[in-house]
Amino acid sequence: MKSLAIAEIVLLQTFRQRSNYFFMIVFPALIILLLGAVFGSGFRPALGVLDSGSGPLGESLIEAIDALDALDVTRYSDERGLISAVERGRVGAGLVVPRGYDETLRNGGSAVLRFFTQPGSLVQRSAVEAAAAEQNLVFRSARFAQSEMEASPDKALAAAEQAARAVPGVGVRVTTTGQAQPFGDTGRFDRGASTQLLLFVFITSLTGSAALIESRRLGVARRMLSTPTPAVTIVAGQAMGHLGIAISQGLIIMLGSALIFGVEWGNPLGAALVLIVFSLVGTGAAMLLGSLFRSEQQAIPVAILVSLGLAALGGSMVPLEVFPDTMRTIANATPHAWGNRAFEELIGRNGGVGSILRELGVLGAFAAALLSLAAWRLHRTLTS
C-alpha cells in the first residue's frame, strides 16, 4: 500500500506539469503524422484532372487512369485552380484533357495532353503515360481496321475496343524470395507509430527521472525513510510510479494512433507485452538516471541525448533495414532495436507472441539489468 502511495505521487508530480501534456500527447501525434506523410507505406499519390469538354474518349482516358487504383484522382473545373493545387502541393501533378480531344482523335488529328507536375511526381506521370498509351493502342488498331476493312471510324473504334477487351491482359505474379520487407501492405502510419512509441516511451521515462531527482533534492525521499517505511518499499514505489509513466505514454500513443490514424498494432497480447517489457526498460533507465544525478538541470539534457541516440541507433528514426550490416549489429546493443523488431513482426508480418519471444527475452534482460542496478544505486543513495 505504501509503495502504491509513492507511485501515485510520482504520477501526480508528472501529470501536474502542464508541459508534459504537450510532450506526451501532442508531440508524438505530430511526429507520427509527419513520418506517416513522408515514409508511410499506404500513401497514394494525388493527380488533379481538368476535363474541359474533351468528349467520350477524354472521359474514357480519365476513367482508365482512375481505374489504375494507384492514384487519388481529383477533378478540377478550371485550369487556374488545377495549377494552384499543384503549386501548393495539394496534388502531386495535374492533367489537362483539352476541349475537342475526342473529335480531334476521331478526325485523325493529334491531341495534346498537358501535364503539370512538381519534381518527383513519377507515379502520376507513369500512370498518365500508361493510360494514354493504352488508349493510343486501341485507337491505332481502330485506324488500321478502318483502312483495311473500309469501315466507318465509329465502327472501327468499336471493333478495336471489343478486341482489346477480348485479349487477356498480361498477368504479373509477385513472389517473395528470402524475408519480405515488413510493413509492405500496412497502413500509412503503422511503421511511424511503432517506432515513435518506443522513442517516446523511453524519452518520457528518462525525462520523468526529474521527479525522482526532485524528491531527492528536496529531501522528501530521505524524509520518507524517517517514516515507518522500509527503503525497499520506497524503491519499489518509485519503480511502480515510473513504470506507470512509461505505460501511460505507450497507451496514449497506441490508443491515440489507432483512433486518429487507424494504426493497427497487430496481435494485442504481443503488443501489450512489448509495451510492458519496454516500459520496464525505460523505468530502469529512468531510476538509474534519477539516482545518479543531483539536479534536474544535469539529468534532462543527458536524458534527451541518450534517448535520441539510442532511438537513432535502434531504428526508431530510420528503419533498421536500411542500416549497413555493421550498424545493424551495433543496433543490437539498444533496447529500441529489439522493440522495433518485435513490432515489425507483430504489425508488419502479422506475427503472434510466439514469434517475438526472443525479442521479449532480450528486452526482459535489459529491464532486469537496469532495474537491479537502479534499485541498488537508489537504495544506496537514500541510506548513505
Next chain:
Amino acid sequence: MSSRFDASEASGLHDGGRPVLECRGLRKSFGSLVAVNGISFHISEGETYGLLGPNGAGKTTTISMVCGLLEQDEGEVLLDGTRFTPGSVKARAGLGLVPQELAVYPDLTARENLRFFARLYGLRGEDARRRIDEVLLLIGLTERADEVSKKYSGGMKRRLNVGIALLHRPRLLVLDEPTAGVDPQSRNAILEGVERLADEGVGILYTTHYMEEAERVCDRVGIVDAGEIKAEGTHRELVDIVGEFDQIQLTATGDLAAAVRALGEIGAVREASVRDGGIDLITVHAPDVLPDVFAKAAAANVLVRRVEVKEPNLEAVFLHLTGKALRD
C-alpha cells in the same frame, strides 16, 4: 529572558521524566573527517533539548543517526529504551522528523502532502482525514490547504514542513533548524508550537544556530562544536560553568562619578563605570544586587530613569567554550 532557563525550574521539571531518547557515544566519520565524535545526551518526556552550534558542527549528522537515516560507526541510540538502528522500521512510528530543507512536494497542495505522509505513517481513512484537518488547523493552513505549496510564502512552507512531522503524534519530535529563512511571525508561530508540544509531553530535539531560539524553547542545551558536545545543561548551568556575569545598565542623571564610586563598594559588583548618560555595572546575579544599587544611587543624588539587566547569553558561552562566534 525565558523562565524556561531558570535552573531550578528546568531541572526539577524533567529529571524524573522517562527518557524518550538516549544517545550514547555516537561517532560518525566520512573518510578522514570525523563529523560526530562521541556525542551523548538524553531527552525526557516533555523536555526540549537543543543542540546549539554553528553550521558544520555535526548537528545534522547527529540527527540523521537519531532518526535512523545514517548508521553510526560507534555508539547507540535508544528510543523509549529500545535500541534503534536504520533497520528499526516500526520504531520510526514514534519519531517525527522536521528536516532542515523544505521536504515537501511543491506541485502538491498542503492537504495532498499531508495525505501522502499520513499514508506513510500508516494513517488511513477517517482517522487520516480528521488528523490532517487538525494539523492544518495547528499550522494555520486550513484556509489555503488546497493550494499547491509552491505558491506559499517561505513561512507557510516551513509550517507545512513541521506539520508533516506531527501527523502521527510522535513521542519524539526532531527539528533540524526549523526556522531557517522564515519571517518573524512564522518563526514565532513555530516556536509557540514547539512549546505547546513540549507541554503536551512530546520529547523534542531541536537544533539551531540561533542562540535566541535555543534560549527561548530549550530546557537544556548541548553546545556542539567540531562533532563534540562541549558543554551541556540549562541556561543558568551553562552560564555558571563559564563564570559569566550579568550586566546592569542604568540611564541616570546627577553626579554619576560619585555614584560609580559608591556602587563599586557593593560586594557583588565586579566593575562600575560611567558612560554617556548613565552607568554600567558588571555583577554577579543582578536581581540580588538591584536593591543595593538603587539605594546607593539615591544616596549619591543620582536620579535613575531606566534600568536594563542583561544576563550572559549562550553566544557568550559558546564564544568562551570554543573561541569562536556561533555564526563563524
